[in-house]
Amino acid sequence: MKNIVIIGGGVAGMEAARQLLALGYTPIIVEKANALGGHVASWYRLFPDMTPASEIISRLKKEIAPANVFTGTKVISISREKGDYSLTLDNGVSILAGAVLFATGFKVFDASKKEEYGYGVYDRVITNRDLEAWLSGGEDKRISAPKAIGFVHCVGSRDLKAGNSQCSKVCCTTAIKQAIEMKEKFPKAEIYCFYMDLRLFGKKYEDFYINAQRDFGVHFIRGRVSEVGETIDGRLQVKAEDTLSGKPLKVQVDNLVLMSGMVCNQSVSELVRQARLDIDDDGFLRSRNNIFDILESNRPGIFYAGACTGTKTVPETLAEARAAALEIHNYLQNG
């Protein structure tokens, strides 16, 4: 039986492995980090049902136990060899694979690139990722009994100057989730979400929004934050336009949470070059067709799943991973 190599051990790679195991294959997962789980392993709860992220990860880990997993390992080369792909790992192992699945995911936008928001400049400006780590029980001295918290949507997303035209899809709902979580922890705090438009496309996301408004009193202000400054007592002065009233607006907050978006994972660019895969304008891997062949690359035997082809939610990624497993199965069956 031919080998199947899955590059990336996040939720996409793990779910694909789970399905391939169910189809009778023994896939090989190569994960560069020291543990499986990818980004999701460091999230606290997942919208809109507040599912603990650790539940998803531990379930996947348990179910893929029979797969061959290399953690702390990178693929350093990939080349076509007759009908197969020859891969070399940085631990010296070489694998001849009948099919390769790129489940290489995304990177979180580096919020310090948007200097006007002051991440890395002012202490109390944090990112969605920092807040998620704190919610998971991590320590963060920047957060202490806030009276007001601001959330800035679309940081690094829908921003041509930051090099990203794409919408990151998950941040609107994540901001609402985190706003509710902060309101639960600090019921007296005022919470302001600064948005351009709210993109709540998924099942139950809109209910989640109504919930935040009605039951938690979260304030939604339509206007992108233009600049942030620090006050003499270390709070943050936020400026935006209240576009619904057409007037400039300012407010002081104790923490400002930047909703950093999803950007392409450039750490795989060398591999992508070696495999001669097409890259899209947004830097993500280009599918053969964005409707019918999302999981197929321009090279036979190389498949995609998850956020390597564009921004995706966890359930979308899981669905793609399942479909990719089936595509690989069909490909190997039919030669």
Add this chain to the structure above:
Amino acid sequence: MADFGFKLSKSSTLDLDRTDTRVYDILCKTDPDIRTCMACGSCSASCTAAPFCGMSMRKVILALQRGQDVRPMLGKCMLCGKCTMVCPRGINTRHLILSICKYYD
């Protein structure tokens, strides 16, 4: 006062730290739906008074959130209730207007 040939303009900036939202907070208790407004504007678009005098229920709710006096605008309302019929979030805007009137009475 001496005329120096220039004047000082008042800043139009909305300062949320100095916004008095007492009226809005009271209305949130009598008409809790008000919080679910998403500023879509269907109320204003259907308003029979709007084309003639600038009445806008969307702006009334926003003004309440920003601590501004809504009485001048509300004086133009004829209580026809069309705004309530079109609100996709089911906010009883007509009742809200009556609650505002009751508050100021």
